[in-house]
Amino acid sequence: MLMQQIQDGDHPAFAMLVDRHLGALHGFAQRMLGNHADADDIVQETFVRVWQKAHQWQPQAKVSTWLHSITHNLCMDFYRRIKGETVNITSVELIDPHQPATGRQQQDVALQVQIALQQLPESQRSAIILCYYQDLSNREAADVLGISISALESLLARGRRKLKKILQAQSANLLGDF
Amino acid sequence: MNRQNNIHKYKMTLERFSQLVDAYGSEAKRWPLEERATALKLLEESTEARRFQQSASNLDHLLDSVPISVPTAMLRQRILAQTQRYKEPVQDAWQWFIHWLMGTTVREHFLRPAFALMIPLFFGIFLGFNLANYPTDSESIRFEEEVSLLALYPME
Numbered sequence: 001m002l003m004q005q006i007q008d009g010d011h012p013a014f015a016m017l018v019d020r021h022l023g024a025l026h027g028f029a030q031r032m033l034g035n036h037a038d039a040d041d042i043v044q045e046t047f048v049r050v051w052q053k054a055h056q057w058q059p060q061a062k063v064s065t066w067l068h069s070i071t072h073n074l075c076m077d078f079y080r081r082i083k084g085e086t087v088n089i090t091s092v093e094l095i096d097p098h099q100p101a102t103g104r105q106q107q108d109v110a111l112q113v114q115i116a117l118q119q120l121p122e123s124q125r126s127a128i129i130l131c132y133y134q135d136l137s138n139r140e141a142a143d144v145l146g147i148s149i150s151a152l153e154s155l156l157a158r159g160r161r162k163l164k165k166i167l168q169a170q171s172a173n174l175l176g177d178f
Numbered sequence: 179m180n181r182q183n184n185i186h187k188y189k190m191t192l193e194r195f196s197q198l199v200d201a202y203g204s205e206a207k208r209w210p211l212e213e214r215a216t217a218l219k220l221l222e223e224s225t226e227a228r229r230f231q232q233s234a235s236n237l238d239h240l241l242d243s244v245p246i247s248v249p250t251a252m253l254r255q256r257i258l259a260q261t262q263r264y265k266e267p268v269q270d271a272w273q274w275f276i277h278w279l280m281g282t283t284v285r286e287h288f289l290r291p292a293f294a295l296m297i298p299l300f301f302g303i304f305l306g307f308n309l310a311n312y313p314t315d316s317e318s319i320r321f322e323e324e325v326s327l328l329a330l331y332p333m334e
Contacts, residue, residue, distance in 0.1 A: 011258075014258075015258055018257055018258065019254070022249050022253070022254060022257075023248065023249060026247060026248075026249040027247055030247040031244070036247060039247070040250075040253050043253065043257075044253065044257050047257045047261065048264075106243060109240065109243050117244075131202060131208060132208065132241055133241075133244075137210070137211065138202075138210050152201075153197065153201040154201075156200075156201035157197070160201070160234075163237065163241075164237055
């Protein structure tokens, strides 16, 4: 219903769509890219494309899956553009010096996990973020990535194994006993 | 693809349970809906299944520690402002001309059509002035005769 209104050029309906999905898509882009500024640009571009290409949306497609597909494709384009450059993970966004020691330790752990996620191959990172953080079902995540469910499960399992390995190498006391 | 289609027909085994937690982690809410009930049943019955689940939960706790980023209000404004710019439908040339001709204020409603009417008037005056000074000397007449003769004989 909302998408049909948007297809008719209803801008207030589009604003409602933005309010509904901005947080989730921003979280997805931020986890994919590792920093706020790039995530902002990707999410802005996602919504501009949604507005311009609303007519391409098919009623049988779930809106959140379609939006995640657009954001995912833009993230992949971004990776291709910056290939060879160092990914800038904004540690300053995660570390607050005024936090008590335990809070700082938690932030440090979070930062290390974020860095470890960035070290995964893009396909494995996408699969983990979509299934783990975005709460997409296996069918929806597979649709976003354009793969079968068994291929998705393979990516997830390999991604989680690699993540464990990276985190174990980063710090023994971070993980405790695996 | 066959495996994918047949996944749900299989009874939950320890091997499949192990694959589930390897892929989706230790929390049942992330397991495929179709297999969740049978997986939970196996979890109740099997110590080995609980061991698989426990080993996956450590990584889940670490993944949970990454905070959720909150987009700024400015980003929302940026998105709405940028898309608002594309809101006006693209006009064709005729629509653009009518829009320009009629203007948007009362003053423009009168001045612009008046200006548009002046254009053919000035063009007529310009044309009349030039025709009045059309060359009539013998050279131009000779040229016209040559053109007429050429028109009478077919070219080879």
